[in-house]
Amino acid sequence: MANPFEKRATEYSRDRETFFSIVTPEPLRTFLENPAKQGTLYDRLVLITGTPGSGKTTMATLLQFHFVDALRRNQKQTGYKELVSALRACRAIDDDAQPLVAGVRLPLESEYREFWQLPYSEALRTRLVLALLGARAILGWLRNLTASESVRLEDVRLVPRAGADAAMAQIGGLDSTNVWNRAAAVERAVYQIGAALVPPASEAEFPEAAREAYWPFGALEAFEIPDANGRLRLQPLVMLDDAHTLHPDQLAALNRDLARRELRVARWILTRVDVLTPTEALLSTRTPTSGAEPAGPQLGRDVTVIAMQKGEDRASQRRAFRKMARDMADRYLRQMPEFVRRGRDSFADLLETAPEPLPAKALQSLDREIDASMRRLGISQSRRQSLDDEVKRYVAGATTRDVGDDIQRAMLLVMLNQYAKRVPQSTLFEQTEDFDPKKPVKADAGIAAAARIQLHHKYGRPYYYGIDTVCDAASENAEQFLHLAARLVDRAETRLLRNRDPVLDARVQHADLKDIAIKILEKYDYPYAREALALTDAMARQCLERTLEPNASLDGGANAVGVPQDEFDRLPETHPRLASVLQFAVAYNVITLAEDYGQGGKGKQWCLLELGGCVIIKHGLTLRRGGFLERTVAALDALLPSDEG
Amino acid sequence: MSLDILASDNAVVGGRNAVELLRQERFENVTDVLVDMSALSIGTSFPILRYLLEAAGQAGGPRNVHALVVSVPAVDERRRRVSNDVVSLVHSFHGTLRLHSQQESARLWIPQLSVPKMAALDRIHAAVPFDDVCPILPFPSKNPRAADHVAEHFLEQLERTWDVDARNVIHAAEDDPIDVYRTILDIEEQRRTVFEDRSVVVLSPVGTKAVALGSLMAALERDLPVVYVEALQYDAPPKELQVPADAELLHVWLHGDAYRPHAPRVTP
Structure with a gap:
């Protein structure tokens, strides 16, 4: 049979039972529980960022009403309890498992971006996209609400926002069938404009349904549907997925309208992590005439930001x-x-x-290496014995069981080299004096980690x-x-x-x-994939070189390069090509960023560019975090292949 | 004249820009327009041809519209490319694919399998929920094992991730656009008798140009959506891009005198 691990979770979403059985509730708790508790999840614009494959779409798919409704109707079923509990945690349902929100997910496919190319003003282009989104949201909500077939379209009651009667009339009034028909007409009319070979020359030539004002997000407050316990009142929730496909100015314009605090519809924007575009930039627009400072919604007050892979x-x-x-x-x-x-x-x-563990022959080779190192470094037998005792001391108290003979020998080898670095060097022809270094050589988990990775590279020990x-x-x-x-x-x-x-x-x-x-x-096939691979391969080779140093100065080794944070902040201006490569390398998990990493004297702040897991495994580096090489942005830029390829 | 295929944010704008350029041209005294598709992506060549065909049907339009392509499948399959990471509909070839009011339509995807485009095809499959997949393999072809070679590379997709029924594989001649044109129309016709107007056939002619040309003809005739992933650049040394001297030139006369009853002979 097909291996389910090879399919994305959302590909199962057509089969509800299978989808529920594979979706894990943890992301709902991890990312949504706190904002829900603070009351900032459904009352304002929410921006959710994450890399491709981080689970944004799965989360949004699960929160669509027909899935939530199916879960709460079958909450006693084994396997659903955790999902129901997670929905409760993020306030999609209440303590009695009654749904509180009616969610619909709208993927922002490339056609929305095409509207930004139309020969109209920014305001008109934005209005068209919002009308299209509004129409599709209405169709999606009504479809979701009637999916169980126990609720008919005519049973759905639309509750207008206070003072929005005119807006409500524009979307079809209070009759759900009228509202559906109006939404379908608006969708078709606006769709035709975007899909036309030659767009209408002006608004006057638009189909009628696209000329009229249409703003359901401003009109609606709630839906009401019949339920076994009376009527359910549901807050509409629209989740706009893959917003990074929009032009940045287009997204900022959309955000400006969707961030309005008077809206009662909950609205989430899900977008890919973009290292070049700070979150604030997603929310601001330049005023075209004055070129004044960007104005727009304020983080925290008007917008909740949830970063799925940054913390x-x-x-x-x-x-x-x-x-x-x-x-x-x-x-x-x-x-x-x-x-x-x-x-x-x-x-x-x-x-x-x-x-x-290593086979006997490899152990013998390791022993010979230890003896040779002793001679080369001028280390006495008694010093070796004391280091050996130190290893045994560590092993006696270690919590891991991977401290067999081979690891112990490799640890000793590392410690011999560390000792040699900490004492004055002597030659073979001089009398060896057994110094005690100022900083004693200690056996710890870091040395053990170094031993494991060095044994992997020297002797092929599985890692x-x-x-x-x-x-x-x-x-x-x-x-x-x-x-x-x-x-x-x-x-x-x-x-x-x-x-x-x-x-x-x-x-x-x-x-x-x-x-x-x-x-x-x-x-991998994405923009700048070749450059990203070349860059990460070069970074990995430098990390490996440092990792395999005999004295293991970074314990288990390095898997990241750190650049000064202030240099990184100026990256788009100083090194635009590197910035573009990193933008996609981060988006596709080949590199992850850890900004404002404090290490070193005088409060130096670094931006760590950590190699992605697949790059790490390809080059045989450690998966443990913390070890990094200090570099400049210019040095990183020099690792890129030339433009000609 | 120069043409931007991509905007500054890598959005695909080539098709729309090409149509805008053509709108500034006058065709009143033009008898024949020949569009060489060989070096154009379908995102650009398809809207160009659509525009010219629509113009040809009106006063002041060109009299004849021809499509030309130099088809060298072996070269096409070797050419490596860097893909965009966004799935796009070819400009003006949207059909009704993305109309949410028609979401219940059964979606059949007909992708032309091409080894260098595997990642792009995977991306399309992940982006659009298809109900069925009918992949196109090249047969007959100059290399009689070409279909086997392609199928072998796509084994994981065919057997697992795309879950393709073995009976759904389409064999289309790699150098005859009419073959694939007729095959697509046959499939679309058969589906219409079953699904009536609740079926959408979606094309992704991302491989050889001959098949792309046949797919274009089918898409124009039945208003079928065409989904693809635009290339950002091609990653091949210049000698790999050279066309061999014995490459075949395919020509399809799409509109004009050949189809008019009692049309006067056109002297070359």
Whole structure:
């Protein structure tokens, strides 16, 4: 059967039961619960940003009314309880599981952007797009409300906003059938303008339905529909997805109108992360005549911003993603009959976490390397013994079980080199004095991490295995996690079909993850993909060089490059080509940014450009955060391939 | 004359801009307009031809409209490209695909499979909810194994992610636009008897130009939507872009004297 891990969640949305069984409720809690508690989720414009595959669309799809309604009607069904609880947390339903909002998702496809090319004023172009969106929102709401077939179109009552009677009349009045027909007519009329080979020369030549004012977002306050317990009153919610396809000025104009505080319709804009366009810029427009300072809605007061992949506490973000990914993987696994039949319902359990230690021959080679290093560095046997004891001390208290003989030897090797760096150098011909360095060499988790990665590169010891590795390699992107997991699930399924143990050992996981990571990167096809790949490959090579230094100054190594934050802030002006490459590299998770990272003396602030999980795996770098190389923007720019290719 | 294909934000504007340029031209004394599609993307060539055909049907328009294409499938398949990351409808080839008031229509996608365009086709499939997929494979073709080669590369899509029924695969001659034109019309006709006006056939002729030309003819005749992903640039060394001396020139006389009853002979 088709591997469900290879399909996006939204591709299941046509089959409601399957969709519910694979959608994880965690993103609703993680991103929407707090704003809902603060009362800032449905009363003002909400801007939600995230990379492709981060789960924005899945979240919006789930919050459409017909899904919410189906969940609350079947809330006692096993497997739905968590989803219902998450809906309660984000106030899409109340404590009695009654829906509070009627959501509709409108993808902002490329046709909306085409309206910005029409030969009309900005105001008229914006009016046309808002009319089209309004008409489609009405059609979507009414379709959603009547999806269960227990509610007919004529049963839907529209509640106008106070003082908006005229606007209500323009959208068809209070009769839902009239409103539907009017919306269909407006949609067709405006659609024809945008799709025309040659657009009408002026507004006077527009079809009638497109000439008239049409502003349902300003007219509506609520819908009411009959329910078993009387009537349900629902706040309309429109979710405009993929807003990055609009022209920036077009989006800013739309935001200006949608941010008006008098609107009673809840409105969300979902857009891709754009490293070049600060959130404030999405909300402001230049006044065309005066060229005055941008004016527009204010963050916080008029707009709630929810960033799905940016936050101050990155450690807890990573933990939250791991939890969500595990849950998501288990749900997908339950769609595969071979696993269900054999009672295998945990993806994590399919991934062995026991390390594969080095074979005896490799250990002997490691021993020889230690001896050779001692001689080269002029380190005495007694010093070696004390470092060895330090390793044993660490191992005795370590919480991880990956501290076998091979790791201990590799740790010793690193510590010998660290010791040599901290004491005066002596030659083989001089008497060796056993110095105690000012900063003692200590064995810790960092040294152990360094040992593991160095053994991987020198002796091929498997490095990437276990559920946490797969989660971290996804760079907190749900779709990337599924792509990485798909291969592992495939292999486990094949084993099951052959009546073998489906649990994959470390070596198999490592090989598969590396293979699929490289394939994912090769398949990427987006603007500046070639440059982004070249840039990240060059960054990775520099990180690897530093990682493999014998003294492991960055513990497990580097997987990021840091540039001064103030240099990064000026990037679009100083290095526009690099800015464009980074814009797409970040959008497609090949690089993630951590801005205002404070490290170093005198309060120096860095912008970290962390390599994405697939790049990290391709080059054999650590997935642990924190190790970075200090560079300038100019040095980064020099890593780009030339324009000629 | 120069033409911007993309706006500063990478939005596709080439088709609309091309039509605007043509509107400034006069055709009263023009007997024949020949559009060489060989080096134009469908996003540009399709609206150009649509405009000329609509103009030809009116007073002051050109008398004859021809489409030309140098078809070298082997070169087309080798040419690497950098795609935009937005799925677009070709300008003026929207049909009723995006009308929300007709969302219940059954959507059949007919993509022309092309290995360099795999990522673009995946993007289209992810962006538009299709009910069925009928992929086009090249057969007959100069390389008799061409269809196998393409199918092999698309195995994952055909068997898993796109869930294609094996009976839905279309074989169309790689160098005969009329073959694919007739095939698409046949399919559209059959669907109309089943679905009446609640069916939309969506084309993505992203591979060889000959098939693109046939798809254009079908799209014009039945007002079918055409979905594609515009190329931002082509990533091939100049020698890979050279046309071999024995390349075939295809010519389709789309409108004019050949179709008028008792039309006077046109002396070349």
